[in-house]
Amino acid sequence: MAQRHKVTDFHGIIMYRKDYQERDLLVKMLTLEHGKKMFFVRGAKKRGFKLTGDILPFTYGHYVGDIREEGLSYVNASKATEHFSHISEDIFKNAYATYIMSLLDFAFPDSEPIPEWYDKLHAGMGLIDQGLDAAVIANIFEVQLLPVFGVQPELRGCVICGESKPPLDYSESYGGLLCPRHYHMDPRRLHLDQRTVFYLRQFSVLDLATLNSIAVKTETKKHLRRFLDQIYNDTVGVHPKSKRFIDQMNEWESPLTPDSD
Numbered sequence: 340m341a342q343r344h345k346v347t348d349f350h351g352i353i354m355y356r357k358d359y360q361e362r363d364l365l366v367k368m369l370t371l372e373h374g375k376k377m378f379f380v381r382g383a384k385k386r387g388f389k390l391t392g393d394i395l396p397f398t399y400g401h402y403v404g405d406i407r408e409e410g411l412s413y414v415n416a417s418k419a420t421e422h423f424s425h426i427s428e429d430i431f432k433n434a435y436a437t438y439i440m441s442l443l444d445f446a447f448p449d450s451e452p453i454p455e456w457y458d459k460l461h462a463g464m465g466l467i468d469q470g471l472d473a474a475v476i477a478n479i480f481e482v483q484l485l486p487v488f489g490v491q492p493e494l495r496g497c498v499i500c501g502e503s504k505p506p507l508d509y510s511e512s513y514g515g516l517l518c519p520r521h522y523h524m525d526p527r528r529l530h531l532d533q534r535t536v537f538y539l540r541q542f543s544v545l546d547l548a549t550l551n552s553i554a555v556k557t558e559t560k561k562h563l564r565r566f567l568d569q570i571y572n573d574t575v576g577v578h579p580k581s582k583r584f585i586d587q588m589n590e591w592e593s594p595l596t597p598d599s600d
């Protein structure tokens with residue numbers, strides 16, 4: 340039976356690249372039309388390779404290629420590509436952008452079309468590139484990916500009675516918020532401050548495509564980081580290598596950034 344070849348136009352965002360033999364690269368892209376795909380790019384490391392600029396990290400655009408249902412796909416040409424250049428120039432932006440991509444890589448199988456996540460990734464990378472706080476953008480992805488990882492925290496209101504007015508706290512054993520009348524249900528509730536609860540609830544419903552500014556205090560960012568680390572460690576169980584690098588960066592940074600509130 341003839342193998343099906345599908346030379347087609349597609350939109351893609353470069354997720355990562357891996358050396359493959361001496362002159363070739365494997366390039367993972369999130370495509371709008373076909374989900375995540377691994378591309379074999381022959382001769383990619385040769386000088387003067389025609390697609391060099393189109394397959395750099397943090398590049399996105401309109402490509403032409405042979406999309407295979409199974410195994411490796413091929414990029415033949417690019418029609419128009421752009422580059423998130425501020426991300427590649429900045430070690431912090433780079434680290435958070437890489438972490439977001441590795442979360443998406445863990446969260447979805449290859450070849451499953453996820454156009455809404457293509458749009459989110461494109462928007463999120465654009466925001467980091469424009470200078471919005473990369474740590475907060477990563478938090479938004481972490482919160483919105485929880486249901487994909489099978490954790491559906493109830494953030495609309497108290498899991499027992501539905502009360503949605505603050506104060507509210509988070510209970511890991513109930514997988515959601517508790518109101519003061521039901522705090523006693525979980526003696527190990529997390530005692531989150533209300534600002535952290537506020538942002539968690541906002542992040543879970545926020546549309547990245549319409550976001551244009553965000554300012555979260557240093558102290559609240561630390562609390563969000565601690566909460567999300569706890570959920571990701573205890574419940575999700577996904578630990579990309581890029582996250583360890585972010586943890587190290589935060590350790591270098593912490594003596595220089597006293598709490599602001």
Ligand SMILES: [Zn+2]
Binds near residue numbers: 518521
């Ligand atoms: Zn309640």
